[in-house]
Amino acid sequence: MRVNFTVNGRQQEADDVWEGESLLYVLRERMGLPGSKNACEQGECGSCTVRLDGVPVCSCLVAAGQVEGREVVTVEGLADFARQRAEHGGCATGACGTTLDQAKRWEARPSDSQTGEGSALSPIQQAFIDAGAVQCGFCTPGLLVAADELLERNAEPSDADIREALSGNLCRCTGYEKILDAVRLAAARQEEAV
Amino acid sequence: MATIGTPTNISQGSRTKGGIGESTLRPDGILKVTGEFAYSSDMWHEDMLWGHTLRSTVAHAEIKSIDVSEALATSGVYAVLTYDDLPTEVKNYGLEIQDTPVLAHGKVRHHGEPVALVAADHPETARRAAAKIKIEYVELPVITDEASATAPDAILVHEGRDDHHIGHVPHPNIVHRQPIVRGNADEAAERADVIVKGEYTFGMQDQAFLGPESGLAVPSEDGGVELYVATQWLHSDLRQIAPVLGLPEEKIRMTLSGVGGAFGGREDLSMQIHACLLALRTGKPVKIVYNRFESFFGHVHRHPAKLYYEHGATKDGKLTHMKCRIVLDGGAYASASPAVVGNASSLSVGPYVVDDVDIEAIALYSNNPPCGAMRGFGAVQACFAYEAQMDKLAAKLGMDPVEFRRLNAMEQGSIMPTGQPVDSPAPVAELLRRVKARPLPPEQQWLSAGQEADVRALPGGLSNTTHGEGVVRGVGYAVGIKNVGFSEGFDDYSTARVRMEVVGGEPVATVHTAMAEVGQGGVTVHAQIARTELGVAQVTIQPADTQVGSAGSTSASRQTYVTGGAVKHTCENVREKVLEIGRRKFGSYHPAWATAELLLEGGKVVTDGGEVLADLVDVLEGESVDVELEWRHRPTEAFDLRTGQGNGHVQYSFAAHRAVVEVDTELGLVKVIELAVAQDVGKALNPLSVVGQIQGGTTQGLGVAVMEEIIVDPKTAKVRNPSFTDYLIPTILDTPTIPVDVLELADDHAPYGLRGIGEAPTLSSTPAVLAAIRNATGLELNRTPVRPEHLTGT
Ligand code: FES
Ligand code: FES
Numbered sequence: 001m002r003v004n005f006t007v008n009g010r011q012q013e014a015d016d017v018w019e020g021e022s023l024l025y026v027l028r029e030r031m032g033l034p035g036s037k038n039a040c041e042q043g044e045c046g047s048c049t050v051r052l053d054g055v056p057v058c059s060c061l062v063a064a065g066q067v068e069g070r071e072v073v074t075v076e077g078l079a080d081f082a083r084q085r086a087e088h089g090g091c092a093t094g095a096c097g098t099t100l101d102q103a104k105r106w107e108a109r110p111s112d113s114q115t116g117e118g119s120a121l122s123p124i125q126q127a128f129i130d131a132g133a134v135q136c137g138f139c140t141p142g143l144l145v146a147a148d149e150l151l152e153r154n155a156e157p158s159d160a161d162i163r164e165a166l167s168g169n170l171c172r173c174t175g176y177e178k179i180l181d182a183v184r185l186a187a188a189r190q191e192e193a194v
Numbered sequence: 195m196a197t198i199g200t201p202t203n204i205s206q207g208s209r210t211k212g213g214i215g216e217s218t219l220r221p222d223g224i225l226k227v228t229g230e231f232a233y234s235s236d237m238w239h240e241d242m243l244w245g246h247t248l249r250s251t252v253a254h255a256e257i258k259s260i261d262v263s264e265a266l267a268t269s270g271v272y273a274v275l276t277y278d279d280l281p282t283e284v285k286n287y288g289l290e291i292q293d294t295p296v297l298a299h300g301k302v303r304h305h306g307e308p309v310a311l312v313a314a315d316h317p318e319t320a321r322r323a324a325a326k327i328k329i330e331y332v333e334l335p336v337i338t339d340e341a342s343a344t345a346p347d348a349i350l351v352h353e354g355r356d357d358h359h360i361g362h363v364p365h366p367n368i369v370h371r372q373p374i375v376r377g378n379a380d381e382a383a384e385r386a387d388v389i390v391k392g393e394y395t396f397g398m399q400d401q402a403f404l405g406p407e408s409g410l411a412v413p414s415e416d417g418g419v420e421l422y423v424a425t426q427w428l429h430s431d432l433r434q435i436a437p438v439l440g441l442p443e444e445k446i447r448m449t450l451s452g453v454g455g456a457f458g459g460r461e462d463l464s465m466q467i468h469a470c471l472l473a474l475r476t477g478k479p480v481k482i483v484y485n486r487f488e489s490f491f492g493h494v495h496r497h498p499a500k501l502y503y504e505h506g507a508t509k510d511g512k513l514t515h516m517k518c519r520i521v522l523d524g525g526a527y528a529s530a531s532p533a534v535v536g537n538a539s540s541l542s543v544g545p546y547v548v549d550d551v552d553i554e555a556i557a558l559y560s561n562n563p564p565c566g567a568m569r570g571f572g573a574v575q576a577c578f579a580y581e582a583q584m585d586k587l588a589a590k591l592g593m594d595p596v597e598f599r600r601l602n603a604m605e606q607g608s609i610m611p612t613g614q615p616v617d618s619p620a621p622v623a624e625l626l627r628r629v630k631a632r633p634l635p636p637e638q639q640w641l642s643a644g645q646e647a648d649v650r651a652l653p654g655g656l657s658n659t660t661h662g663e664g665v666v667r668g669v670g671y672a673v674g675i676k677n678v679g680f681s682e683g684f685d686d687y688s689t690a691r692v693r694m695e696v697v698g699g700e701p702v703a704t705v706h707t708a709m710a711e712v713g714q715g716g717v718t719v720h721a722q723i724a725r726t727e728l729g730v731a732q733v734t735i736q737p738a739d740t741q742v743g744s745a746g747s748t749s750a751s752r753q754t755y756v757t758g759g760a761v762k763h764t765c766e767n768v769r770e771k772v773l774e775i776g777r778r779k780f781g782s783y784h785p786a787w788a789t790a791e792l793l794l795e796g797g798k799v800v801t802d803g804g805e806v807l808a809d810l811v812d813v814l815e816g817e818s819v820d821v822e823l824e825w826r827h828r829p830t831e832a833f834d835l836r837t838g839q840g841n842g843h844v845q846y847s848f849a850a851h852r853a854v855v856e857v858d859t860e861l862g863l864v865k866v867i868e869l870a871v872a873q874d875v876g877k878a879l880n881p882l883s884v885v886g887q888i889q890g891g892t893t894q895g896l897g898v899a900v901m902e903e904i905i906v907d908p909k910t911a912k913v914r915n916p917s918f919t920d921y922l923i924p925t926i927l928d929t930p931t932i933p934v935d936v937l938e939l940a941d942d943h944a945p946y947g948l949r950g951i952g953e954a955p956t957l958s959s960t961p962a963v964l965a966a967i968r969n970a971t972g973l974e975l976n977r978t979p980v981r982p983e984h985l986t987g988t
Contacts, residue, residue: 034236035229044918075229129223132882136713137226138404138454175889
């Protein structure tokens with residue numbers, strides 16, 4: 001079958017998709033977007049988290065056909081997504097998702113694929129690096145998407161809020177302490193910037 | 195607003211910006227947060243096929259026949275391989291003992307053993323075709339424990355063994371046995387005022403790294419193959435792959451692709467040979483990616499163990515003797531079992547001084563899943579048992595458990611049960627003192643003054659199972675000792691190539707090693723070492739591959755020590771060569787070139803007095819320096835096979851934990867409130883990474899204390915929970931704050947005085963949590979993980 005949807009602001013078309021293929025497979029193997037990770041493919045680890053019309057979902061559990069005509073944001077598009085959000089007015093009240101309009105107004109920009117240098121990073125991406133929240137990094141894309149969505153909803157999350165929001169994302173390397181640090185850091189920087 | 199940062203006590207400072215001692219950031223960090231870092235499962239090649247492995251559905255059986263015709267006839271399928279298709283006479287591989295078949299032949303020995311391979315144009319096609327392969331099994335009785343393994347009529351898991359352990363094991367179903375006898379434990383027992391005995395069970399833990407086993411094999415024009423794969427030791431893989439493929443090692447070019455964690459689980463081969471076989475057969479690139487279910491069958495696990503301990507002590511709290519017997523279940527294939535036995539026996543006393551010991555450790559062959567390396571490697575199981583024993587002794591003597599440990603703690607100069615003196619700092623008592631001195635987290639944190647209970651802070655969390663009634667608190671302590679590096683006479687070396695040249699008007703150093711970066715941060719510290727030794731800001735780390743000499747394994751807490759040591763050593767050599775060039779070019783301008791001690795700092799050649807003699811750019815203009823060297827730590831020796839005596843280990847590392855838990859005694863739910871840790875790291879090359887490693891290791895120990903276990907059916911030896919739905923690893927909700935206190939007492943034998951750090955925190959975390967749960971509930975709890983039924987007696 002053919003699936004038409006928007007990924008990181010770009011209209012995409014996937015052909016010859018098998019009936020059983022997941023959104024994760026289509027992103028990774030057909031769109032060339034391997035940023036979303038395949039750690040369990042059973043909805044348990046959160047490594048494959050993307051936003052579907054603004055809502056964080058495990059892309060391994062979403063059938064490719066379900067995304068027809070919808071908007072997907074992956075870790076590859078996170079920086080631009082955050083930039084657009086900042087430019088078009090973030091969410092100060094703590095209770096707004098991403099409107100379709102917002103999602104449509106931006107698209108991913110390429111960066112130097114060797115070192116990643118020159119990439120503009122979203123605040124949460126920068127905070128993960130600065131806080132030492134990245135070790136092997138396999139959990140990182142999913143955590144970033146989930147944490148970014150948390151900060152969009154709740155600019156000043158308590159530790160309990162952070163734990164609750166990230167409880168669907170497994171990390172085997174860090175012990176989570178530095179991930180908490182990173183989310184607190186991003187929130188604090190966000191507050192400073194306001 | 196929550197506070198930022200983890201309470202951490204660590205030193206800072208270095209002379210070179212971005213050098214050792216600083217928390218420089220990961221060079222791969224940006225790629226990892228943007229999703230661009232290429233993990234092994236992300237590899238892609240035009241015209242690529244997908245490989246799939248068919249695995250046995252039974253644990254122990256004769257294979258009567260395999261019929262692949264229907265699979266082969268499936269449209270989209272390019273190849274189906276079985277044992278009969280292997281290209282040479284070498285059909286087995288193994289880390290030490292070559293007992294693991296590439297594909298089962300004649301017999302399968304464990305549930306999930308690879309039997310056949312399929313390559314197809316879509317992963318689902320490959321899977322469906324594999325399901326059409328017909329195998330006729332005749333099931334055999336399963337060996338699942340010591341009794342069934344050593345019964346007089348036991349079937350041998352491996353008939354006709356001819357490895358070098360067979361001569362000293364009491365039964366062919368025992369892989370290896372290491373006794374340690376020192377002093378006279380029976381005589382010393384007579385001096386004991388109290389004696390405690392205990393029988394402990396340690397469950398089978400899984401490394402559960404998040405990045406699944408995966409890689410891409412690409413056939414090359416010379417008949418060889420290129421392999422991009424996530425592993426812990428490229429050269430060890432190569433040594434095992436080449437004979438099976440019947441190719442010389444030069445024709446197999448291996449490159450490390452991004453590794454999503456390892457923890458010992460990538461020491462053994464998984465899909466490496468399989469992908470190469472399919473690529474060579476089809477002439478096309480072949481990618482294999484395990485799903486999580488298959489991953490549980492695709493790597494070895496931590497040895498489950500039974501431990502039998504006896505300790506005695508005098509009434510003033512001095513240990514008199516220790517006797518123990520440790521039975522590790524190695525499963526169907528040897529993997530790293532011999533070395534795990536060596537570690538379990540030699541570290542079975544823990545960080546305590548006991549002169550009279552009688553120790554035996556064995557590893558079984560069974561039809562359970564194969565077990566091998568996992569973080570803590572044999573020391574973890576022992577620590578769980580000896581720390582429970584320490585608490586029992588203290589309780590029996592009416593002493594404080596930390597005070598009792600302090601009285602018996604080893605220190606620099608103490609003698610190990612193997613007779614080896616501990617010749618670097620061993621701050622066991624100090625580490626315990628530090629975790630104990632830390633203020634306790636407030637009681638009943640789920641109540642914030644005058645407000646309703648926040649159920650999220652209670653055992654059971656959002657399930658809303660309690661509002662605090664029936665919740666009791668406990669505090670427990672533990673400390674452990676782990677060896678660093680490969681032991682028992684292993685030639686544990688690493689290789690580094692370092693080049694220095696001028697690029698774009700700047701002096702640049704390039705470091706090339708075959709070290710597997712598995713997330714631990716080796717790439718970060720290598721750059722820091724090069725900056726420190728060569729005084730340059732710009733350091734490039736080349737991808738790890740087999741174009742440079744072996745770096746040894748990324749395991750046993752050894753890489754910063756050994757490959758870090760190799761980078762340091764090679765940089766020192768490069769520095770000498772750079773200075774020679776300087777002397778040749780500029781020596782006549784200043785007498786200090788000949789007389790002073792010279793350093794490279796800030797891109798310049800300087801005297802130790804700080805006088806600048808030249809810019810590196812001028813020295814290196816038109817020249818480059820390129821050096822490749824091997825580096826070894828001081829040698830170790832094998833343990834005597836009867837007495838266990840010998841200087842078997844190169845270095846030890848120590849960590850202590852204090853666990854604070856709250857237990858809902860009605861439902862048997864545990865919440866770990868805090869898990870404080872103190873560890874001596876010798877020298878923190880990168881404090882941020884050091885703390886990250888300690889917290890990660892601590893969390894894996896917490897996991898095995900309260901939730902992690904691969905459950906193998908004792909009747910069928912089948913794995914019952916191969917998924918993240920049923921094998922639980924700690925989430926952010928299960929993991930407490932982990933304050934870290936880092937000591938830096940230099941080991942004079944090690945580069946920069948550093949101490950391997952990755953494993954020690956995994957040891958003591960588990961027994962500390964268990965001790966805290968015992969403290970809260972008064973229950974004996976002699977197995978791990980603790981489950982609700984153990985706490986409620988249901
Ligand atoms: S890969 Fe989707 S939740 Fe694990
Ligand atoms: S950093 Fe390795 S899984 Fe999180």
